[in-house]
Amino acid sequence: MLLEPRLVKLTTRTGIEIRRTLPNAKKRTIGAWCFVDHFGPTLERESMVVAAHPHTGLQTATWLFSGSVEHRDSIGTVQAINPGQLNLMTAGFGISHSELSSETANDLHAVQLWIALPDSVRKMKPTFQHVERVPSFEVAQLKVKLFAGTLLGHESQATIYSEIIGAELQLAAGARGRLPMDSAFEHGVLVVQGAAKVYDELVELGNMAYLPKGPTELVIESVGDEPLVVIFLGGEPFEEEIVMWWNFIARSHDEIVAAREQWNQRDIRFGEFEDRIGGWIPAPELPNITLRSRKDS
Ligand code: MN
Numbered sequence: 001m002l003l004e005p006r007l008v009k010l011t012t013r014t015g016i017e018i019r020r021t022l023p024n025a026k027k028r029t030i031g032a033w034c035f036v037d038h039f040g041p042t043l044e045r046e047s048m049v050v051a052a053h054p055h056t057g058l059q060t061a062t063w064l065f066s067g068s069v070e071h072r073d074s075i076g077t078v079q080a081i082n083p084g085q086l087n088l089m090t091a092g093f094g095i096s097h098s099e100l101s102s103e104t105a106n107d108l109h110a111v112q113l114w115i116a117l118p119d120s121v122r123k124m125k126p127t128f129q130h131v132e133r134v135p136s137f138e139v140a141q142l143k144v145k146l147f148a149g150t151l152l153g154h155e156s157q158a159t160i161y162s163e164i165i166g167a168e169l170q171l172a173a174g175a176r177g178r179l180p181m182d183s184a185f186e187h188g189v190l191v192v193q194g195a196a197k198v199y200d201e202l203v204e205l206g207n208m209a210y211l212p213k214g215p216t217e218l219v220i221e222s223v224g225d226e227p228l229v230v231i232f233l234g235g236e237p238f239e240e241e242i243v244m245w246w247n248f249i250a251r252s253h254d255e256i257v258a259a260r261e262q263w264n265q266r267d268i269r270f271g272e273f274e275d276r277i278g279g280w281i282p283a284p285e286l287p288n289i290t291l292r293s294r295k296d297s
Helices: 253-264
Strands: 006-009 017-022 033-042 049-055 058-066 069-073 078-081 086-090 095-101 108-116 127-131 136-139 142-148 164-171 176-180 186-193 196-198 201-203 208-211 217-222 228-235 243-245 248-250
Touching: 017 186, 033 058, 033 186, 033 228, 049 248, 049 253, 058 069, 058 142, 058 164, 069 086, 078 086, 078 127, 086 095, 108 186, 108 228, 136 176, 142 176, 164 176, 164 217, 186 196, 186 217, 196 208, 201 208, 217 228, 243 253, 248 253
Parallel strands: none
Antiparallel strands: 006 017, 017 033, 033 108, 049 095, 058 086, 058 108, 069 078, 069 095, 086 127, 136 142, 142 164, 164 228, 176 217, 186 208, 186 228, 196 201, 196 217, 243 248
């Protein structure tokens, strides 16, 4: 199954539109991965200028192919991220953060991913982890950078609370690669450069192939003139019914209403910090319906 992105303008000051493949009407989550935004590549200035905004119940995982972004948050973190590194923010009960692309390294190309936290930890104290170097290795022509989970004896240092995998895969133009897969996981393959054949399905730039659980091996081919780069995600199907709205993940409409009000009233729940952007992003009006957990169509 092919998941196509929708174009989203993140904020009024963010210079670019981003491509969002998750959540998708056809598929809400892949394992605990519940949100996939693809930025760039772009040379535009102010490509990512996202003022202070809150999160609950999730982890944000930021991964760059080029460029540089500064993260700041309400637990005191100030952390630049560069390609090959992982910024992992665990919102837990509540955190706020901002993101600002570098003015000097303005060739931004990145993904931002969200991971739903299981109920047992979703109200934990917020934390932040910067992973300076992730396991990097080659297998059957594929160059792998493993930012979450375990693969072929390698293990990412990222602290994750469910069984998932996340990696960047590179493949030379015209090459074919194979990668072992956990048959208990469903997977997604997002093309961020070039074009791929995943088994026999053509997956063009910006699209994601969805693979239900079952297979034990990924077969992927680079079919364009340029090297292929994909984000490979997987996990045990996430069975909890989550309610996602704006930047919050909860389990009920009422929890979302409370989080929204607390943020807009600048409640201590989401802390405070200073950055070079200034200001904060208010939560929009709620739709005039009861928010519910949404199923795949
Ligand atoms: Mn955010």
